[in-house]
Amino acid sequence: MSEVEVSEPEVREIRGVGIGLGVAQGPVARMSEPLPAPSDAPSALTADEESARVREAVAAVARELEQRGALAGGNARDVLEAQAMMAEDPSLADEVATRLAQGRTGEWAVFDAFASFRDQLTALGGYLGERAADLDDVAQRVIARLRGVPAPGVPDPGHPFVLVAKDLAPADTALLDLDKVLALVTTEGGPTSHTAILAREKSIVAIVGVAAANELFDGEMVIVDAAAGVVTTQPTGEELDRAQNRAAARASAAAAPITDGALADGTPVPLLANLGSPDGAADAIALGAEGVGLFRTEFLFLSSSSAPTIEQQRESYTKLLSAFPGKKVVVRVLDAGADKPLPFLNDAHEENPALGLRGLRALQASEDILREQLTALAEAHEQTRRSPGGPADLWVMAPMVATVEEAEYFTAIAKDYGIRTAGVMVEVPSSALLADRILEYADFASIGTNDLTQYTLAADRLLGSVASFQDPWHPAVLRLIREVGDAGRMHGKPVGICGEAAADPLLAVVLVGLGATSLSMAPTALADVRASLLEHSIDDARVIAEAALAANGAASARDAARTAAAQHSSVAAL
Amino acid sequence: MPTTSRTVRIGSAHGLHARPAKLFAQAAKDAGIPITVSKGAGSPVNAASILGVIALGVEQGDYVTLIADGEGAEAVLDTLAELLTTDHDAE
Numbered sequence: 001m002s003e004v005e006v007s008e009p010e011v012r013e014i015r016g017v018g019i020g021l022g023v024a025q026g027p028v029a030r031m032s033e034p035l036p037a038p039s040d041a042p043s044a045l046t047a048d049e050e051s052a053r054v055r056e057a058v059a060a061v062a063r064e065l066e067q068r069g070a071l072a073g074g075n076a077r078d079v080l081e082a083q084a085m086m087a088e089d090p091s092l093a094d095e096v097a098t099r100l101a102q103g104r105t106g107e108w109a110v111f112d113a114f115a116s117f118r119d120q121l122t123a124l125g126g127y128l129g130e131r132a133a134d135l136d137d138v139a140q141r142v143i144a145r146l147r148g149v150p151a152p153g154v155p156d157p158g159h160p161f162v163l164v165a166k167d168l169a170p171a172d173t174a175l176l177d178l179d180k181v182l183a184l185v186t187t188e189g190g191p192t193s194h195t196a197i198l199a200r201e202k203s204i205v206a207i208v209g210v211a212a213a214n215e216l217f218d219g220e221m222v223i224v225d226a227a228a229g230v231v232t233t234q235p236t237g238e239e240l241d242r243a244q245n246r247a248a249a250r251a252s253a254a255a256a257p258i259t260d261g262a263l264a265d266g267t268p269v270p271l272l273a274n275l276g277s278p279d280g281a282a283d284a285i286a287l288g289a290e291g292v293g294l295f296r297t298e299f300l301f302l303s304s305s306s307a308p309t310i311e312q313q314r315e316s317y318t319k320l321l322s323a324f325p326g327k328k329v330v331v332r333v334l335d336a337g338a339d340k341p342l343p344f345l346n347d348a349h350e351e352n353p354a355l356g357l358r359g360l361r362a363l364q365a366s367e368d369i370l371r372e373q374l375t376a377l378a379e380a381h382e383q384t385r386r387s388p389g390g391p392a393d394l395w396v397m398a399p400m401v402a403t404v405e406e407a408e409y410f411t412a413i414a415k416d417y418g419i420r421t422a423g424v425m426v427e428v429p430s431s432a433l434l435a436d437r438i439l440e441y442a443d444f445a446s447i448g449t450n451d452l453t454q455y456t457l458a459a460d461r462l463l464g465s466v467a468s469f470q471d472p473w474h475p476a477v478l479r480l481i482r483e484v485g486d487a488g489r490m491h492g493k494p495v496g497i498c499g500e501a502a503a504d505p506l507l508a509v510v511l512v513g514l515g516a517t518s519l520s521m522a523p524t525a526l527a528d529v530r531a532s533l534l535e536h537s538i539d540d541a542r543v544i545a546e547a548a549l550a551a552n553g554a555a556s557a558r559d560a561a562r563t564a565a566a567q568h569s570s571v572a573a574l
Numbered sequence: 575m576p577t578t579s580r581t582v583r584i585g586s587a588h589g590l591h592a593r594p595a596k597l598f599a600q601a602a603k604d605a606g607i608p609i610t611v612s613k614g615a616g617s618p619v620n621a622a623s624i625l626g627v628i629a630l631g632v633e634q635g636d637y638v639t640l641i642a643d644g645e646g647a648e649a650v651l652d653t654l655a656e657l658l659t660t661d662h663d664a665e
Contacts, residue, residue: 082596082624090603091623120629135625 012233016185016210017471018226019196021505021528023246024162024205025235026182028220029155031165035143038107047100054096054106057145061138062087068156079134086138092117107146114139155218156180162224164216167208168195178202183224185231187213190467192450192500200503203524207231209468254527258288261519261530264570265537269512271530272328272520274498278316281323284523288530291328291393293520294446294498295320297373301334306344307369310376317380325389330446330496330520332425333373335399337362345369354460359400359427360410374417381418395421397446402428407438425498427451432480435487442493445484447516449499453477471554472501478514478549478557485515496520505532510561512538513545540568578647581639585659590632598657599624607644609654613637621654634661 043050062084069080086092092113099109114135121132137153144151155161160180167189168176184206186195191208199206205226213231216222223232223243232239261271272293273284284292300308300316321329336342337358345366350356363370377396385391398410401424414422423444426432432452435445449472454461456477459469472478481497488495496518501507503525509532511519519529536544547564551557586594602609602621610618611627613636619626621640632638638658642651 078593078596082592085596085599085603085624089623089625091620091626117625117629124629124631 012235014210014212014215014231014233016207016213016229016231017191017196018229019191019199019206019208020203020503020525021227021532022183022203022205022250023223023225023227023243024183025221025223025240025243025247026160026162027157028164028185028216028218028222029157029161030216030218031154031163031168032150032152033166034152035140035147035149038105038111038143040104040108040112042103043100043105045105047103050100050104050106050109051097053146054100054110054142057106057110057142058087058093061141061145065138065141083134083138086135087142107143110139110142110146114142157218162222164213165195167193168198178204183207183226185210185213185216185222185224187211188467190470191472191504192453192461192470193467197500197522200500200522200525253531256527256531258527259530260290261533263512263533263536263538263541265539267512267538269516269533270328270518271526272330272496272498272518273523273526274520275320278319278323280523281320285323287523287526289523289526291324291330292320293328293330293496293518295329295331297332297334298336301336301342307372310372310379313373313376314380314383317377318383321380321384321392321394322387324392325384325387327392328395329392330395330397330423330498331377332397332399333360333370334363335359337400354454359425360398360406361400361402363398364406364409370413371417374414374419378418393421394419395423395444397423397425397444399425399448400427400451401425401438402430404434404437404441407431408441411441411443426484427455429456429480432483435484436490439487439491439493444494444496445488446496446498446520447481447484449477449481449497449501452480452499456480472499472504473507473548473554473557473561475549475551475553475557478510478545481511481516482514482545482549488517489515494518503529505529506544506558506561506565508532509536509541509565510545510548513541513543514549535569536565537570540565540570543568577641577643578651579639579641580651580655581637582655582658584632584634584636584638585661587634587661589634589636590630590638590658591628594657595624595627598654599627601654601657605642605646605650605654607642607647607650609640609642609650612639612641 065080065084069077095113095116096109099112118132118135141151154176160182162183162185163181164185167186181204184195184199184204186208187210189195189208193208196208205224207224207226207229210231223235223239261269263269270290272291273289274294275284275292276296277299300313336345337353337356345362346357357365381394396414396419401407407424411422421443423442424438425448426445427448431438439445450461453470453472457469459466461470484495494517495515497511497516498520502519503521505528508519508529544561544564547560548557551560584590599622609621611621612618613630613632640651640654
């Protein structure tokens, strides 16, 4: 611009942690916060007047829910119609009338009447307990209507939008129409928050932990640049064009031919998929997964009150192994405890479950379950031996290994069952520090960066108030990873990464520089990581990793790596 | 008007919640006469109340008793009984 403007310099960039490399633009729609509970102070209106207000509000909410149901169709329609009936429920109306007769406000009467039904449902537990959330949603809508404020929850402005929220809960994302979401921006949450995981799974452009996003308003145009971790407000036409071009270039990169993971100098870095059930195999292969780097077996166990039988397990494992003939498939034995409690494995109350009887510790205490799982895995491998394309290359690993003795124990028991390649997950700093001795027994190590970060920084990864500590870029975490990488090189044994860190395209380069020999991630992250690796040689990767290691903190490590990556790239800058 | 009652066994695999509860409460509401439903020997609730019906916690194989009072009560209970004995999730 040629005009000289005399005004205060405006801050148009706000920062957070970008997820992936995407860029998007669009109008902001904010997710409104849950309403504060109404007060039980006496109403200034008569009971009849309050009653009329409530009747109007429940009818309006019911009609709106019915309309949304008609638009949504399918299962959502049933849920929304049921919610509409809840709003106008006659028993609820009786409960509300009783409270209004006591001189309370419509808001409080609705709140308290819904709460009484909610408590009944919660007390019944199970499936009915889950319906309590539907009830809460209806109550919030009616109360919002009575107050004349927008209903809380996922916005629906009728056009594609950039969703700005505190953080997304699983219940919110279930209601989210992903086709309408151009990008996600959250004020809280770190790179392993539910929002970040969703963004990676669905390839949505996202920036988490943008504290200043509180100031964004509905309808405001923004550019969300996940690669830079920057939200730009009041973008210029030129900025919008540039973002548009980058988004288009990235879309064509995603459509680029799928090649095996490798660095610019040809050093192979197999790119593998993290899977939670055999059903994801086809998608993973379509996105170019060269095998499975982490197959979580919890899905077989979490929905049952007792352990699944060997036959049930064998069937699932056979399905998985058949999908990857001739390819590497790393299966992790049951990782229960902490955030994934299983009553039949450990029903003791623990003050600190993340530090409790979990992972291999729990399996060692209930060795039958481990032995059955290994039996089923060996049988499934045997069954697929004659499958076309050859059998999968089955590797089995133990979760939460903290000591050399545990590594020795697990590899010995796995070999007893004919598992040829048995390794351990490195998620505890003790096993990273002693990786050289652990790898004397284990055939390979696979680093779980989420737990490794949680334990290194002593910050509960599920606790929002310490989410800022949960950043795998922290140099303390990187140094531990280097220990494992060095140990792997010394023993000539593979060191994989199977945490969220591997899905971060720049961090992926750093991890290879630290000695990782394969990377496993949510399949949707494969294209970005593949493209990022191709930009750097192994020497570049080591230099970039050194730059990150030399930083004092996670943010500065990321910045240092970004700067080093720009200087040490084996492709001409665009 | 005579009071009519009917005891039936629940056919839906998901018991009387989710979709079956909605269909049942809607039909009871549309009938336009007072109808109650109770599980086993429990106390009756308004059959047109989806919240009341869900809160009964009725599972497949449970017995419920319907009581209707008013014009066409027999026919209304025939329809509702049919609804309850059908497994809607098997459709």
